[in-house]
Amino acid sequence: MKVLTLVLTSVLKKQRTRFFIGFVLLFFFFARMNAQPTSHSELAIMFYNVENLFDVEDDPQKQDDEFCADGLRNWNYFRLKDKLNKISKVILAANGFDPPAVIGLCEVENRAVLESLIEHTPLKNYGYKIIHKDSPDERGIDVAILFRPDKVTPIMYSYHPLATESSDTLSSREILEATFAVGQDTLTVFVNHWPSRYSGQAETEPDRLLAARTLRNHIDAVFEQCTDAKIVVLGDFNDEPDDVSIRKGLMTVVSDNPSNKGELVNLTASWKPKGTLKHQQSWQIFDQVIVSDYLLNTSGLNCSGADARIVDLPFLFEADEHWGGKRLFRTYRGYQYSGGFSDHLPVLIKLSY
Known part of the structure; x- marks a missing residue:
């Protein structure tokens, strides 16, 4: 035993x-x-018109009176803080568990509100950095970029004013161009906020054509330096994909022709009947994603047409009691404070490498 x-x-x-x-x-x-190391990685790039992201201070050089503490909208620190937190919520939810590496923004008043966004909201955990410059816009609203240095490395950036043939500069937002290193590749991003239709679509069309030609000239300059440049164009164009400024001024195409190199392919043209903002009962696509064809079906950094989409998160909408269906949950409706997000939906493209 x-x-x-x-x-x-x-x-x-x-x-x-x-x-x-x-x-x-x-x-x-x-x-x-x-x-x-994984053989396949993804990189999300987002654009968002955040609708009047103003601070509460009066800037005598800008037409920002209605967004001061004693202005018509009763804008104050608590409303600003709430809006910043809401913007951060959208950014954090836009791409699942991995917030976008590059974010183009428009309708931001200054660098201070951007610093508050990345330092005093949950975005502070992701180390975002800022590219910003004050624009000649009369209201003082600018375009800017936030980027994650753990995902991309900035190489250069510049701002391009909208200058006429007589060298007069439009009092409008400039076009932001930024180039980043992504792995072994490079990517150039253009962020736009073209002149609005406030005075009428036909009356303001020449200004958007000027913006389109300005942008096209700078894209061509990139192609001159790198014939197979990988480019993403984002923005609120205040025109739709089939309008003349986009089709003829910027010279975009709806689908890539492999025999024609250097095309600008508008990936948003097929989004209808969806849109990024609503006018009465109609949805419009003002916020668009356009890419150089060298990003499509290629090695290295690449994407497909299906990789661009509208970020239509449920909490960005509310019931439209007047026109039916849904409408965007805005910060203000007229001069009445609603406590929402924006009058535009964000757009996003996911790149692979």
Whole structure:
């Protein structure tokens, strides 16, 4: 009996030893697997018109009186803080668990509100950095970029004013151009907020044509330096994909022709009947994603037409009791404070590399 006990004890010890060795080997196998660099990564780029992101201070150089503490909209610190938190909520939810690497923004008053956005909201956990410059816009609203340095490395940026042939500069937002290193590749991003239709679509069309030609000239300059440049064009164009400023001024196409190199392909043309803002009962696509064809079906940094989409998160809408269906949950409706997000939906493109 004693011999049998010794034999059983020896067998159990060997089994435990084998189990322990097997467990250790399995642990190191999975650790090694997780340590290996993935052969496929994704990079999200987003654009969002955040609708009048003003601070509460009066700037005598800008037409911002209605958004001062004693202005017509009763804008104050608490409403600003709420709006900043709402914008951060949209950014954090736009791409699942991995917030966008590059974010183009428009209708921001100054760098101070951007600093508050990345430092005093949940965005502070992602280390976003800012590209910003004050524009000649009369209301003082600018275009800007937020980027994550853990995802992309900035190489250069510049702002391009809308200048006429007689060298007069429009009192409008400039076009922001920024180039980033992404892995072994480079990507140039243009962020736009073209002149509005406030005085009428036909009356203001020449200003948007000027913006289109200005943008096209700078895109051509990028192609001159790099014939197969990978470019993403984002913005609120205040025109739709089939309007003359986009089709003829910017010279975009709806689908890529492989035999024509250097095309600008508008990935948003197929989004109808959806849109990024609503006028009465009709949805319009003012916020668009346009790419150079060198990003399509290629090696390295690439995307497909299906990778561009509207960020239509449910909490960005409310019931439209007047026109039916849904409408955007805005910060203000007229001069009445609603406590919502924006009068535009964000757009997003996901790149692979």
